[in-house]
Amino acid sequence: MTERILVQREGKIAIVTVDAPDRRNALTLALSAELAEAVDAAERDENVHALIVTGTPPAFCAGADLSTLGAAQEEGLRQVYSGFLAVARCVLPTVAAIGGPAVGAGLNLALAADVRLAGPRAKFIPRFLELGLHPGGGMTWMLQRAVGGQLARAMTLFGQSLDAEAATRAGLTMRTVEGDHLKLLEAALELARPAAEAPREVVLATKRSMRLTTALSEQEAAVETEIGPQLESLNSPGFAERLAAVRARIGSAK
Secondary structure, three states: OOOEEEEEEEOOEEEEEEEOHHHOOOEOHHHHHHHHHHHHHHHHOOOOOEEEEEEOOOOOEOOEOHHHHHHOOHHHHHHHHHHHHHHHHOOOOEEEEEOOEEEOHHHHHHHHOOEEEEOOOOEEEOOOHHHOOOOOOOHHHHHHHHHOHHHHHHHHHHOOOEEHHHHHHHOOOOEEOOOOHHHHHHHHHHHHHHHHHOOHHHHHHHHHHHHHHOOOOOHHHHHHHHHHHHHHHHOOHHHHHHHHHHHHHHHHHO
């Protein structure tokens, strides 16, 4: 039985796959550590501009391995968190390609990404209370931010699950991609491609600014947050080259 985190490259995009289909990609301590290491390696690689996280079909991630969970205390729980928290903290733009059930900690892994795409068999299942277990890993915070207070409470307190279409209607996923897992990955790659093609330093600075401005209450504070990195990009060789290329295209079109 093979259990691993598989890392592939498509140009400047890293595809990180939880590859443990026999256990529906449930996260053991070893897999969580491998996932965190894979995300860290992508961040350190100057040739990676964006990251996609997915799971080998038929599931996205069935949560924490139950044997691991049953034996866990605080240190073990934090080790389980390490994989999806690495995605949540990732400085790169992240996309979750969710082709099957995302359960418990697997729901956390989906929520950790900047943008989520669902395949037709995706399902979002909290399951914590069903096990008599309090949610963890920041799930209550992430879910309320993703779908709003009322639906987050319905899912967390009353165990409501969402299928792919309901998740898209609720804003939990950006859209549902019809077809098989390959089609889902193609859609995720297409979504990630503009970040892959942009200057890496601008991509990282933009994501950093979005994290800072999401907590602000006034636009003026956002203006001040953004102006420093915008000026830095304005004076970069990359901007000058791209501006010249756009002007040349406009000129040739006249």
